[in-house]
Amino acid sequence: MPIIKDHKTDGLPFSDSPKLKARNVNVFYGEKQAIYDVSLDIGANEVIALIGPSGCGKSTFLRCLNRMNDTIEICRVDGQILLDDDDIYGSKVDVVPLRARVGMVFQKPNPFPKSIFDNVAYGPRIHGLVEHRDELHEIVENSLKRAGLWNEVKDRLHAPGTGLSGGQQQRLCIARTIAVDPEVILMDEPCSALDPIATAKIEELIDELRENYTIAIVTHSMQQAARVSQRTAYFHMGQLIEVNPTDLVFTTPQHSLTEAYITGRFG
């Protein structure tokens, strides 16, 4: 049972220029419901932060947005998710190109056991985005530059990606994600394993990426949400309680549950 019956999300869950639209999304793991009737737009070129106590469904909701939940056998997603008005759960949708359009960066950096170059080249290769080796080199170089990693790795592109530091590995994973030119990037606590310097680099990068991409980021750090996002969505026990401009959420939250969370009464 939802904790608040017939809850309607407070604030501004919808956008004037939506890139992704979630409508009446319910998610179940077997019999257990993890997301209750969530409707939310993610606007073009915005960074939206998803926050809330552990277990409230942030990762589950994020994974709905590129059908990552398909990989969990007991997981069932109801409702509608539209990417540029196309239903991503449509019967004809192939998840491989979908996940290139809606890329994902995980909590723990997960470079492939391949060279730095091959990690970034992987996507363009499997999606057949390149015909010539020169072109591939250019994509790899550009992606590493945009991820702020090029200068640190340009002399060792053929060294294993797993040999980099944690923060470098996370930027490598971001380079790998942007190498296929996605439209949306989903990030699930991308900095939780990083030190403050590496975190600052990723946050700077997020701000730059917003020019070209739409970004949804899950974070447990309210400071991070405040630094990188324009809107913040507060989840509580599977319900989307409130969505508002980030500065409002952290100064004058509209819902008492949001207030309780941001003032540290739970979570």
Ligand SMILES: Nc1ncnc2c1ncn2[C@@H]1O[C@H](COP(=O)(O)OP(=O)(O)OP(=O)(O)O)[C@@H](O)[C@H]1O
């Ligand atoms: N693979 C799974 N199988 C069964 N239940 C799951 C699975 N993944 C998540 N859940 C359940 O769904 C609910 C939401 O979990 P989810 O991981 O989305 O929360 P979260 O907000 O991301 O938490 P955290 O902040 O700890 O990462 C929880 O009750 C969790 O136990």
Ligand SMILES: [Mg+2]
């Ligand atoms: Mg999570």
